[in-house]
Every structure is written in structure tokens, then in C-alpha cells.
Amino acid sequence: MITVEKLTKTFTLHILGEKKIEACRDVSFRVPPGGFLGLAGPSGAGKSTVLKCMYRTYLAGSGAIRYQSAAYGMVDLATLPDQAVIDIRHREMGYVSQFLKVIPRVSALDVVMEPILSRNGVTRDVARKRAVSLLERLRIPAHLLDAYPATFSGGEQQRVNIARAVSWKPRLLLLDEPTASLDQDSVGIVLDILKELRQEGTTMIGIFHDATLLQSVTDSVYHID
Amino acid sequence: MPLHEWPKRNDGQENDLEHRVGYPFGFMDEGAKKEIRRAILKAVAIPGYQVPYGSREMPIARGWGTGGLQITLALIRPDDILKVIDQGCDGSVNAVNIKKFVAKVAGVTVTTDTATATIIQTRHRIPEERMTDQQILVLQVPYPEALREVEPSEMETRRMHAEADYSRMWLYLYEDIVRYGEITISYRYPVTVNGRYITDPSPIPRWDVPKLHMADTLFLFGAGREKRIYAIPPHTAVVPLEFEDHPFRTENFVGKSCARCGATDSFLDEVIDNIQGVRSFFCSDSGYCDKRRETCSR
Amino acid sequence: MQPLIRIRGLTKRFGSGCDRCLDATGPEHDTNLCPHCGSVLACNDLSFDLFPGEALGVVGESGSGKSTLVRLLHFEWEASAGSMEVHRSASGAHQVAEMFPEDGDYSKNLLALSHFQKRQMRNALMGIVYQNPHLGLRMGVSSGGNIAERLLGAGWRNIAKMRGRASELLQKTEIPVERMDEPPANFSGGMQQRVQIAKALSNNPLILFLDEVTTGLDLSVQARVLDLIRNLRSEFNLSMLVVSHDLGVINLLCQRTMVMKAGHIVEDGLTDQILQDPQHRYTQLLVASQL
Numbered sequence: 001m002i003t004v005e006k007l008t009k010t011f012t013l014h015i016l017g018e019k020k021i022e023a024c025r026d027v028s029f030r031v032p033p034g035g036f037l038g039l040a041g042p043s044g045a046g047k048s049t050v051l052k053c054m055y056r057t058y059l060a061g062s063g064a065i066r067y068q069s070a071a072y073g074m075v076d077l078a079t080l081p082d083q084a085v086i087d088i089r090h091r092e093m094g095y096v097s098q099f100l101k102v103i104p105r106v107s108a109l110d111v112v113m114e115p116i117l118s119r120n121g122v123t124r125d126v127a128r129k130r131a132v133s134l135l136e137r138l139r140i141p142a143h144l145l146d147a148y149p150a151t152f153s154g155g156e157q158q159r160v161n162i163a164r165a166v167s168w169k170p171r172l173l174l175l176d177e178p179t180a181s182l183d184q185d186s187v188g189i190v191l192d193i194l195k196e197l198r199q200e201g202t203t204m205i206g207i208f209h210d211a212t213l214l215q216s217v218t219d220s221v222y223h224i225d
Numbered sequence: 226m227p228l229h230e231w232p233k234r235n236d237g238q239e240n241d242l243e244h245r246v247g248y249p250f251g252f253m254d255e256g257a258k259k260e261i262r263r264a265i266l267k268a269v270a271i272p273g274y275q276v277p278y279g280s281r282e283m284p285i286a287r288g289w290g291t292g293g294l295q296i297t298l299a300l301i302r303p304d305d306i307l308k309v310i311d312q313g314c315d316g317s318v319n320a321v322n323i324k325k326f327v328a329k330v331a332g333v334t335v336t337t338d339t340a341t342a343t344i345i346q347t348r349h350r351i352p353e354e355r356m357t358d359q360q361i362l363v364l365q366v367p368y369p370e371a372l373r374e375v376e377p378s379e380m381e382t383r384r385m386h387a388e389a390d391y392s393r394m395w396l397y398l399y400e401d402i403v404r405y406g407e408i409t410i411s412y413r414y415p416v417t418v419n420g421r422y423i424t425d426p427s428p429i430p431r432w433d434v435p436k437l438h439m440a441d442t443l444f445l446f447g448a449g450r451e452k453r454i455y456a457i458p459p460h461t462a463v464v465p466l467e468f469e470d471h472p473f474r475t476e477n478f479v480g481k482s483c484a485r486c487g488a489t490d491s492f493l494d495e496v497i498d499n500i501q502g503v504r505s506f507f508c509s510d511s512g513y514c515d516k517r518r519e520t521c522s523r
Numbered sequence: 524m525q526p527l528i529r530i531r532g533l534t535k536r537f538g539s540g541c542d543r544c545l546d547a548t549g550p551e552h553d554t555n556l557c558p559h560c561g562s563v564l565a566c567n568d569l570s571f572d573l574f575p576g577e578a579l580g581v582v583g584e585s586g587s588g589k590s591t592l593v594r595l596l597h598f599e600w601e602a603s604a605g606s607m608e609v610h611r612s613a614s615g616a617h618q619v620a621e622m623f624p625e626d627g628d629y630s631k632n633l634l635a636l637s638h639f640q641k642r643q644m645r646n647a648l649m650g651i652v653y654q655n656p657h658l659g660l661r662m663g664v665s666s667g668g669n670i671a672e673r674l675l676g677a678g679w680r681n682i683a684k685m686r687g688r689a690s691e692l693l694q695k696t697e698i699p700v701e702r703m704d705e706p707p708a709n710f711s712g713g714m715q716q717r718v719q720i721a722k723a724l725s726n727n728p729l730i731l732f733l734d735e736v737t738t739g740l741d742l743s744v745q746a747r748v749l750d751l752i753r754n755l756r757s758e759f760n761l762s763m764l765v766v767s768h769d770l771g772v773i774n775l776l777c778q779r780t781m782v783m784k785a786g787h788i789v790e791d792g793l794t795d796q797i798l799q800d801p802q803h804r805y806t807q808l809l810v811a812s813q814l
Contacts, residue, residue: 014804392676
């Protein structure tokens with residue numbers, strides 16, 4: 001499904017006198033369809049960098065990220081034109097960051113509904129039901145569904161974030177420390193949801209700060225140092 | 226008679242020759258007449274388009290009909306029959322003065338009968354009797370620019386006409402309807418001529434606007450102070466600006482008639498007798514009224 | 524997917540120009556003023572594509588040329604050079620079918636059309652919202668009238684229908700319909716912006732230009748206007764060109780962004796990439812300067 005070949009990323013900070021910072025070097029791994037790869041390594045090793053290069057938030061310096069896209073066939077995400085990346089992000093590839101990107105005046109329910117409506121082409125009612133059940137499952141209290149997430153606690157925000165990322169059932173899901181701010185029970189619920197998503201065929205690559213969690217949830221682990 | 230024999234005629238007007246010394250036929254020099262005729266031709270070729278021209282000094286002041294007068298003097302020939310009306314009336318002071326002046330400098334016969342006139346110069350009215358293709362109506366125009374109400378700049382209105390950018394004029398009418406329930410323009414009602422230019426038909430009442438559409442007569446418009454000439458040739462489409470759900474309406478005289486001749490089909494002036502407190506209506510077109518009375522009394 | 528609008532070599536020069544202008548100005552020289560002839564190269568050889576349904580951000584500081592770019596694309600100013608072509612399949616393109624040659628997917632160069640034709644294209648395809656509502660609205664005319672003006676320009680001649688459309692748009696932009704006959708001069712800043720948006724959408728434009736639309740508004744008002752724009756975009760699948768110096772606004776509205784400096788596009792790419800992994804020196808400076 002996705003093969004990373006000798007991915008290298010170096011930041012050049014022009015405004016700091018052309019200082020170069022190497023973020024990752026020669027990262028290579030393969031993830032089969034429906035697989036779940038964990039990225040492990042010490043802080044600063046480049047785990048987030050790899051995910052962000054795959055999502056194209058970062059531009060890879062060298063190397064290739066070969067992805068079997070449903071819409072475009074075999075493509076190299078590192079060099080794909082912007083338009084195609086936008087399309088793939090919209091239709092196939094999802095990303096769960098550590099924190100929710102708060103959009104003003106959009107309720108938690110709408111945050112989760114939006115991706116379903118825009119991607120899956122279902123009616124508002126269907127999208128609503130799915131969003132409500134997902135948020136309920138993630139133990140977001142009913143009275144907060146219409147509230148703006150800006151005022152939620154970190155854990156609540158992150159749960160909304162996860163709901164938003166999984167609600168539309170992407171083919172490929174990238175997870176960057178999704179459970180870092182969650183309590184034990186919530187983590188369990190999130191893992192269940194991820195497992196269900198995997199059963200429906202979603203491929204995943206994730207970073208988990210908890211080593212035990214990482215081992216238990218993923219099929220294989222790639223170490224970056 | 227040909228023009229060059231006119232100065233030699235002796236029909237008893239030699240004693241007036243002194244007054245004519247220094248003036249050619251029709252008061253204006255040939256160069257002026259030529260320029261004005263060329264402006265008229267251009268105006269006829271582009272219906273509704275305002276043609277700028279060099280407006281000449283006239284023996285009446287600007288704002289008193291110099292534009293109409295220049296057109297009349299440029300076109301008139303010795304065998305023409307002239308009628309001059311002011312707000313429909315042959316007897317108004319200004320109409321009479323202009324009529325006498327043209328008669329003096331061109332030697333033409335004058336009349337109050339619309340049917341026999343070959344040139345009719347008018348201020349703010351079109352005669353009730355339908356004019357023929359052997360006649361010309363010359364209208365005196367104070368403000369030739371239909372868009373002036375929405376745009377004070379001349380450069381900008383010229384651009385608007387050139388690019389047919391008329392949405393602001395339509396917007397003005399929309400706002401009228403929103404504010405008052407109807408379009409409140411009563412005279413100088415804007416019309417679209419030949420499907421292209423929005424034109425000001427001069428301060429004629431709404432009643433007269435339909436007479437411009439597909440007429441047999443040539444209509445010429447002269448604005449002396451503003452130095453513009455424009456034209457509506459015969460058989461030209463002239464459509465007042467209107468909306469599908471707010472069509473153009475003329476003045477309503479239902480139930481009223483002329484107190485002099487009894488007409489119910491002419492534009493009526495309302496006259497209030499302050500002493501007796503009586504309100505009466507009279508035909509604005511005095512020639513028409515006279516003719517009707519004549520026919521009735523016979 | 525083919526671009527909806529193709530811009531190539533767009534240049535705007537104020538002044539007589541010389542043969543050294545193009546090379547003597549730009550971000551490396553940190554100026555758009557030519558030292559040899561005194562001309563200002565407000566936009567210098569800009570080329571980019573706008574895709575259907577996308578919001579493209581244009582970010583840069585004062586003097587970068589971003590507002591000039593909008594003025595050129597909206598036909599307010601004459602370009603010194605360059606071309607602008609629209610794809611044949613663009614909605615509203617049928618209204619101006621004569622602009623498209625027999626073969627090929629793209630129209631003629633719209634920048635070379637006559638004033639009359641440009642106005643037709645503008646009425647059929649474009650809507651614009653300015654930072655200053657006085658530029659985009661007639662303050663002395665009712666709000667409904669402002670919206671109706673565009674419809675009148677497109678040939679609508681039925682008052683009831685126009686008022687119906689105006690009501691619809693005012694509702695969409697959350698303006699009380701009872702205030703349709705009031706002039707925008709009576710409205711608050713945020714409301715005036717929303718009237719501008721309603722007016723810009725009245726003719727179902729293909730592309731919406733947003734020129735610093737929330738700059739100067741109170742935060743809560745800004746949030747409301749931005750939220751409205753987001754909703755309208757998804758509802759009508761609008762293409763938008765969003766000009767702003769506020770990276771937060773760009774981040775919220777746009778998936779792709781161009782960074783301009785001294786009349787040039789120094790960098791363009793996915794918005795999150797521009798903000799998190801800026802490549803060009805100037806972009807890095809810009810991102811680092813964000814509050």
C-alpha cells in the first residue's frame with residue numbers, strides 16, 4: 001500500500017544564517033494494505049517528520065513515498081503535484097494530529113459532520129447520526145455537541161479531533177501521538193475505534209509515546225534514531 | 226425658388242431689406258448650416274446618440290431654445306411652412322417670437338395648423354395629430370443627457386453610453402419603485418432608442434413618449450446650451466425603460482375632458498381659477514383644440 | 524484536473540519602464556521600484572493556476588503586489604503584459620460563449636478584450652469583496668438595490684424576482700431581510716461586509732475575489748464573516764482568490780497559498796506546507812513573524 005524509500009528531510013533556516021537541521025535520514029519501510037505500522041524512536045528522531053512528509057505538510061528533501069492510490073494508481077507522494085495531494089487528502093488520506101485545529105464558530109458536531117458530508121456524499125441526517133454516535137462513544141457529553149471546541153479541555157478537544165479524522169473512513173490514516181492527552185479509558189475507546197476501522201480495510205501508520213501501547217496496537221514497528 | 230434668387234425677389238418686402246443686410250438666408254452663415262446639417266446626418270445615422278457640435282450665437286439667450294432654433298434655421302427652405310409651439314401653445318410669447326424671427330430671416334409662411342406645417346419647432350410637447358413622413362419635428366432640449374441624474378461627470382456618462390453600461394440608470398428606477406411603489410419620473414422619461422442608446426426625449430410628458438415609437442416622422446433634438454444634437458429617425462423602436470412587473474404608464478385623464486373643445490384624447494392642462502375656486506382642464510395642444518372647435522362649430 | 528483559470532506572465536508596471544526593470548526589481552533587491560527608470564513593477568511576470576472549487580490564498584506584505592493582482596484579474600486596471608484564460612467548462616461561460624474559440628479548452632486572453640467585453644465577462648464570472656465596503660457598495664443605495672445592480676447589469680427586468688433573489692442572498696449572509704431597503708451606510712462594518720458578499724454572489728459567479736475582507740473588523744465579526752465564507756464556498760463550490768496579510772485567515776480558508784514579495788511569487792504550495800515547512804527565505808521570515 002505504501003512504501004517509503006530512503007526518505008531524508010533537512011530544514012534550511014535562511015533567516016538563521018542558512019543553518020541546516022537534519023530531521024530524518026534514509027528512512028525506509030513498507031506497510032501492506034490494512035496493516036498498522038508503528039514509528040518508534042527517541043524524541044527528535046524524526047517520527048513526526050516522516051508522517052508530515054507523507055501527508056505533504058513537509059517537502060521531502062530526497063527519497064520517495066510510493067503510495068497505491070485508489071484514484072491515481074501508484075504515485076510518489078513526495079513529488080506529486082499540489083492538486084493531486086489535495087485530492088488524495090480529501091478522498092483517501094487522513095491525519096490525526098496531537099491537537100485539534102480549532103475553527104471559530106463551528107460546533108463539535110459540525111466539526112465531525114463536515115468531513116462526512118463533503119467526502120461521503122450522504123445526507124445531513126445520516127452524517128449527523130454517525131457523528132453523534134461517534135462522539136457519544138468517545139464520551140463527549142451530549143450537552144457539548146453544539147458547543148464550540150475552543151472551550152473544551154485538552155482531552156475533549158483531542159477526542160473531537162480523532163472523531164473528525166475517522167468519521168469519513170479514510171483508506172490511509174496517519175496518527176501523530178493521538179492518545180497523548182487522553183486518560184486510560186478514553187485511550188481504550190480510541191483503540192477500539194481504530195481496530196474497527198482497520199477491519200474495514202484502513203491502513204495506518206502511527207506514533208504512540210507509550211511503548212507498550214505501540215507494541216500492542218501495531219503489526220510492526222519501525223525504529224528511527 | 227432656388228436659394229440664389231431669393232435675395233432678388235421683389236414681393237413687397239424691399240422696405241425690410243435693411244434689416245436683412247449682413248445676414249444670409251436663415252440668419253446663419255453657410256458654414257454654420259453645413260456643420261449643423263452634418264451633425265444632423267450623423268445623429269440620424271446613430272439613433273439616440275448625442276452628437277456634439279459647435280453651437281452658434283443666436284439672438285435669443287441660451288436656455289430659450291437656441292438648439293432647436295439652430296436646427297430649424299439649418300434646414301429651412303423658402304417654401305417651408307413653419308409652426309412653432311411652446312408647451313403645445315402657438316400663442317405663447319416665446320413661440321411667437323421665434324416664429325416671427327424665422328419668418329423674417331427666411332421669409333417662410335407660418336401656420337398654427339399641424340397638418341399643413343412642414344417644419345414644427347416645439348418646446349416640451351409633441352402635437353396630438355399624428356405627423357407624416359413629409360414633416361420634421363424639431364424639439365428644444367434643455368438637458369440632453371439622460372444619465373445626468375445618476376452621474377454628474379460628462380466623461381463618465383460618455384463612457385457609459387459607449388459601453389452600454391446602463392445598470393446605474395436601471396438601479397435608479399429600481400430605487401424609485403422600492404421607495405415610492407412606482408417610477409416617479411414624469412417628464413424626460415428615459416427611453417431606449419433602436420435597442421442601443423438610452424436617450425432623453427426632452428421634457429415632454431409621458432403622454433407623448435409613445436408617439437416616438439415607429440413614427441413616420443423624423444424627430445430632431447437640439448440642445449444649444451449643451452451643444453448636442455440627436456435624432457430619432459422614422460420607424461425606429463423607442464421603448465421607455467420599464468420592468469416586466471411595473472410597465473410604463475402615461476398620464477390618466479379618464480373622466481376628464483377639455484372645457485373648450487370637449488376632447489377626451491389629448492393631453493390636458495389643469496387650470497385652477499383661484500377666485501371662483503374652479504378647476505378646469507384644457508387641451509395643451511392649442512392648435513388641436515382650435516381645430517376641434519372649428520369642426521364642432523361648423 | 525484541469526485548471527479553471529490560467530494566468531501567465533501577468534505584469535503591471537507603473538511608469539515608462541526600461542529594459543532593466545524586470546531584473547533590477549524583486550525580492551532579492553527588496554524593492555519593486557526600478558532604480559534606473561523609476562518605474563514600479565507592481566506585478567512582475569506572475570504565472571499560476573486556479574483550480575475549480577479551490578480557495579487559493581495570496582499572502583504578502585504591503586507593496587507585495589497582491590492587491591494589484593486582484594485589480595488586474597478583476598479588470599479594474601490594465602495589465603502591462605500577460606494573459607488570463609478561463610476553461611470552457613466554467614459555469615457562466617455560456618453567457619459569454621463568443622469569448623471561446625472553436626477548438627481548445629480555454630478562452631481567448633481575457634486581458635486583451637475590449638472594455639465592453641471585459642465588463643460582460645466580469646458580470647458573468649466574477650464577484651469581489653473589498654476590505655473597504657465603500658469600494659464595493661453604493662452607500663446611498665439600498666442594500667437590495669446594491670444586489671439588484673448586478674442583476675440589472677446582467678439583464679434582469681423583473682422587480683419581484685430581483686427582490687426575491689436579494690432576499691435569498693441576504694438570508695444566506697445572515698442579514699435581516701427587513702433591512703433590505705436600507706442603505707448600507709446604516710449598517711455596522713461586519714454587516715456591510717456581508718452585504719458585499721451577498722452582492723458578489725448575486726450572479727452566481729465562477730470566482731470570488733476576497734481582498735483583505737476581514738482586516739479591520741472586530742474578532743467576533745471576523746469569525747462570523749469567515750465562517751460565512753467557508754459555508755458559502757462548500758455550498759456553491761466556489762473558486763476563491765483570498766488575499767490577506769493575515770496567515771490565520773489564509774490557514775482557515777485556503778488549501779493552497781502563494782507568497783508574494785516585491786511583485787513576485789516567491790513560493791507557492793499547500794497552505795500547511797507553506798506555514799510549517801517554508802522554503803523561501805522571505806516565507807520563513809513571514810511565518811516566523813506571525814504572532
